[in-house]
Amino acid sequence: MIQVKHIHKFYGKHHVLKDVSLQVSKGEVVVIIGPSGSGKSTLLRCMNYLEQIQDGAIEIEGKPIGLIERNGEKVEMPQKQLDQIRSEVGMVFQNFNLFPHLSVLDNILMAPMTVKRTKRSDVEPLAKELLVKVGLAEKAHMYPDHLSGGQKQRVAIARALAMQPKVMLFDEPTSALDPELVGEVLAVMKQLAAEGMTMVVVTHEMGFAKEVADRVVVMDAGSLIEEGAPAKIFTAPEQQRTQAFLSKVLSHD
């Protein structure tokens, strides 16, 4: 489904991703953990080509995203093609990034109507169905600013799902939420996973990782240092750095 092959990413001289490779199969749920600044968000954003990579390749269902080879040189792919592939990859941000000037329903309808040029009446049923799924059927006509954080994030999930993506990327979807609101978002994500959605999730919610992840990937300082089943990572991590990180996160409760 997703193939990340030896990618390198620099911000100026700062080497942020160092030869990272990762395979995600169809239907798999991969959770990425690791200390702050280790490059988790950057990796996720590269999968969507929101960030350019300097070396390596990323493929979604066998098709390259972002850079393609032409006459032996790596060049950026045509916008149209990029937009096309991107629309198959849903992304949910830490800060929701809902469109504040649009109602909840319009937030969800925007992309299908614009990108796929579907008529409003054709997408509305799907949008409403998605709102039911995330438990917000009755909020369709409210504006994002009048929602709680948990509700906002669920709308953001519905918005991404409306493009019927083949894979969903989540970047700390619950870390901006009040603790009592975290549960409702995790519930939606669990349901998605149960339905067989391919998901890559950056999160600090270890409970979620344990319960839902097929595989946990640990990053540190721009490298992928360890991966394995959640049971293994949480109970018997191989790397010292993984241990150190886990003890910090799990300590203060």
Place this chain on the structure above:
Amino acid sequence: MIQVKHIHKFYGKHHVLKDVSLQVSKGEVVVIIGPSGSGKSTLLRCMNYLEQIQDGAIEIEGKPIGLIERNGEKVEMPQKQLDQIRSEVGMVFQNFNLFPHLSVLDNILMAPMTVKRTKRSDVEPLAKELLVKVGLAEKAHMYPDHLSGGQKQRVAIARALAMQPKVMLFDEPTSALDPELVGEVLAVMKQLAAEGMTMVVVTHEMGFAKEVADRVVVMDAGSLIEEGAPAKIFTAPEQQRTQAFLSKVLSHD
């Protein structure tokens, strides 16, 4: 130390605090918990007169804050006097609210130099001492934007302490932080409590409440519904609503 006497607070017609009373003694650590929207922040902000109250009275060390009686009518106290009392009450916000245009050191020096008109050279030793205390001695000359969330919040605490307040109010000081950064802020707060600072803390960190609080206060829908020692509240709450809230917060981990 702080006496909240039967206060009422309205936003327009919305009755947000309903006859709330609370005593906090010198050196006591009181933790306020309760569901989102129950009025915790509002109560805290009233203690600082950041919000006006419509009825009741609040006293800090026996002196009223905000409203005073004059000729039988309640009127707002003179600005000078209010600023004076406020400077004895430190406040730490969820979003830090550091001054982004000033270095860490200048953030801390600003209020003492402005309000108390102390010379820079006279406050600097205290400021540096506080930075050592919160573990950020080497960050004195950085700007807030270059700090992690946990570091920002520790600067905010040092900034409030620089006014040598008699009481510190914390409004969800860790809820905007990445989980691994929460610990460092809680550590500073624990140390403060151990040194005998009077503290009122709104938080969802139940671990912290159990360990540090002298008393836990539960709010719901604008009323104080239950209070007691942490052991009692967490293990045998009297109120049904307390139980419901606790089970939600503690569930998803």
Place this chain on the structure above:
Amino acid sequence: GCGSQPAAQPQPEASATAKQEAPATAAPTDEVLKKIKDTKTLVVGTDATFQPFEFKNSNNEFDGFDIDLIHAVAKELGADKVEFVDTEFKGLIPGLQGKKFDMIASAMYITDERKKTIDFSDPYFPGGLSIMVKKDNNAIAGVDDLKGKKVAVQIGTKSAKFLKEKYPDVQLVEVEKNVEMFLELDSGRVDAVVTGLPAAKVYAKQNDKVKILDKTLTQEEYGYGIRKENAGLIEAVNEALKKVNANGQYKDTVLKWFGND
């Protein structure tokens, strides 16, 4: 030669100034005269964009017929120095009223409307309106040929008023500054320009694509603008004009700027 009047004498109206001339030694009662006596300076408002009457010459000094003549007049008034205040034409009358200067010397026609607001000295020079066209234009030979044609005039001048009242068939194009009239003609947007003869001549001298028709349309008279309250100054200026005329300075100045034609 052209058909304009020969440089005329100023025509002081003897009856209006019949009063006994105050002896020069007596203390003047008029506010401005008093000031002149004290400071030896006359302050004159002018819009120095109107050749050949007033303009800034290549040395960046005020120059022109009005400038020379007012220097002579000022001498007679007892002012050794003339201070010019340059402003736009529309600022002249308010400036006079607001006492920003003592009088106006800016090729200003004496008109009844203006007299409602300020007073004038006796006329010191005759002017007439003339028609200017492109050199190759033979279709327009006189004012009657202007019918239906586009004609540029300066806003608020006698030319505009005259054509509006006497020749309503003319399509007027009113512009702000006299420079723009010439631009209109140059760019072919109008067929003719109607403006004061002296000014037209100066432009024609510098631009060989235009010519001035022989016949002038009207006879106008230039006067110095003076505040109504300064009747004493008006009298004194009229006296000074007479003296300047008598001692030949007036004639010299006219010759210098307008030659013999």
Place this chain on the structure above:
Amino acid sequence: MGLDFSVIFEDNNLIALLQGLWVTVSMTFMALVLSAGLGLLIGLGRMSNKKWLSMLCSWYLAWFRGTPLLVQLMILYYGLAIGMQIDLSAATAGVLGLGMYSAAYVSEIVRGAIQSIDRGQMEAGRSLGMSHWQTMQKVILPQAVRRMLPPLCNEFIALTKNSSLLSVITVSEVMRAGNLIVSNNFRYFEIYIAIAILYFVVNYSISVGIGRLEKKLNVEGARA
């Protein structure tokens, strides 16, 4: 100084002023439309990552904002006619000149507002598969418009007043109509105050209108 405003109602003075006002308002309005459209394009162009385009737009900004409108109008109306036989009508030259001048100012307003919108909005749009331009159009601009309104209000009010320079290219707008009356009866203050009031009415309407729009947008989509 004894003002007597009855002069405004004498002769056809009021009618002349109102005719001038109509010219001012209609020319300003057309220029405003041009200025908003062109300003938007220039502002977007300045942010383009096509070097040549952003350079071009920077030059536009520097020239049209940096030099006097009077000179621009003179070149457009007289210069083109004399030098290149391009004979624009006064109205065309006026609207074009005013519009292009004002567009420079508007472009800076547009750029400022767009750059103040959270980067996350563009990323959200892009990650949904919308193109840069689609996201700009449907997500960024609708939000940016609200922030542009206060400075745009300043600019549009300045525009009504700059339109008085059109009198140098023979357009009879309200200031010129007033000058005509003044040159006839020399009642400067009465006439100028009348003109000031007419401008005031127009500009106050603009600011009330934009103020309403601002409030409306604030209510609809709350703070972004």
Place this chain on the structure above:
Amino acid sequence: MGLDFSVIFEDNNLIALLQGLWVTVSMTFMALVLSAGLGLLIGLGRMSNKKWLSMLCSWYLAWFRGTPLLVQLMILYYGLAIGMQIDLSAATAGVLGLGMYSAAYVSEIVRGAIQSIDRGQMEAGRSLGMSHWQTMQKVILPQAVRRMLPPLCNEFIALTKNSSLLSVITVSEVMRAGNLIVSNNFRYFEIYIAIAILYFVVNYSISVGIGRLEKKLNVEGARA
């Protein structure tokens, strides 16, 4: 049309233009200082919770922004002298008039920028015991200044050009100096283009200066 720019260097034309430019620049500069100071006060006043004060400032804004500068200058220089015997010098009236006019525009820029600063900043200041005004001065304004810069740049550039209206109150600024030369030699285009270039140089310097300041502030205190 065969332009010949050598005319600019003939006689004393260049000197006359540069003298005019100096008048323009110095008057504009003084007006700019006045406008910035007064505009700040009016902008703050509009946000005051003292009703009378905010009303007063709103009126100021409506009048000085809503009516033509020409009329304001005429009233200030001629009107006061004729009606109330208050005799301002042309330079004083010019600086005052320009400054008060521009202050209205600046006040809206100030208000916009201040209102865009996060409310939390004021609360943080107040909770530390600083007064409203202290917080405004030391916390809010330093941050707001950065956001004001782009529209202030627009405004200050407009100010240099508005200063050409000072010629109606006897100030010989650069545009007037140019008109004087033109009426001497009728070389419109050469002279007007020269004037345009002089303005361009001044205004380009302003925009470069403000651009630098913007960058500097961005680096120092990062995004707020």
